[in-house]
Amino acid sequence: MKSLLVLLLVPFFMTQTATVEVVKWEGLEKALANKNGKIKVVNFWITGCKTCVEELPHFEQLHRSFGNQVEVILVNLDKESIEETKVNPLLEKNRITAKVFLLNESDQNTWINKVEPSWSGAIPATVIIDQNNHRRLYEKSLTYAELVKIIHDIHKP
């Protein structure tokens, strides 16, 4: 009976919207360095950036379809003060279940180069980290098809 209940609840939890984890740079750095054998797709966004918000569903779709080989990490750069009013409603609206961090670091000059030295700081931006910690920067919007192609290219021998 108990296990049946668990089974019934699993799909319910799986579709729950992501809860935002507020981190400092050290917290994000740890997540980016986590060796779990998955390709990391790290997207930087804010709620006030139209093109960033438009591409969020592509990352969510990637997370749902390739979750076994790809770890999607959505890094929100909004002020922590608008987490409840702006960030969470937007995640709910887009049914985001992928991992979401809110990077609470006001001095951006201290961490942009640590993510990827070739990044100018412009968003939308996505950094894709393969299993060998090789980083590819995309300082532009990405479609779902583009994301899938990048993942396939990484898998090619």
Place this chain on the structure above:
Amino acid sequence: MTRVAIFIMLVLVSINAAFIIYAYKLEDEIKDIHLPNVDGKMVSLQDYPKAQGFIIVFTCNHCPYAKAYEERIIQLQEKYASTYPVIAINSNDGVAYPEDNFEGMKKRASHKKYPFVYLHDESQEVARIFGATKTPHVYLIHKEQGKNVIKYVGAIDDNYADESAVKKHYVEEAIAALGKGQEVTVKETKAIGCSIKWK
């Protein structure tokens, strides 16, 4: 023979011209700028013979980061109008982002009573020559023996979200160093900004 040589030279020159990738670097001398201001007049750097340099800032109307810095750009102009005047430039595609078209710029400038010139880089050529990628994106220029030289590139300060918590005023510190004839200590910084909306 000479004709062949001239032909080869011309081909080489045209290939070169087609492949030049613009993007100024620190200490580069910049070319003059000729762009229309929101008041309808053309503006050139030569219009400021007494200035010691310029605060050139790529910005726009719609971007949250540009909005966050709008007041601070006004303050920079109020402080440095006679020495390092602000030259604000909007290079965004006004078709994809109607808020950033020339009419939108005029509205914003008059609504906020911009004390600085706000120039429209409709062809986006100026942004490309500078290598600007986002808004806001600052290039601090210093006049040296009649040349306009880039001395600092990056952010206005180290805290976009909260002006009262700023610890490093990058642009002002660079201007102070130049005023004393000293080397700028922090020459380049990075900050998050909205990508320039290319056509």
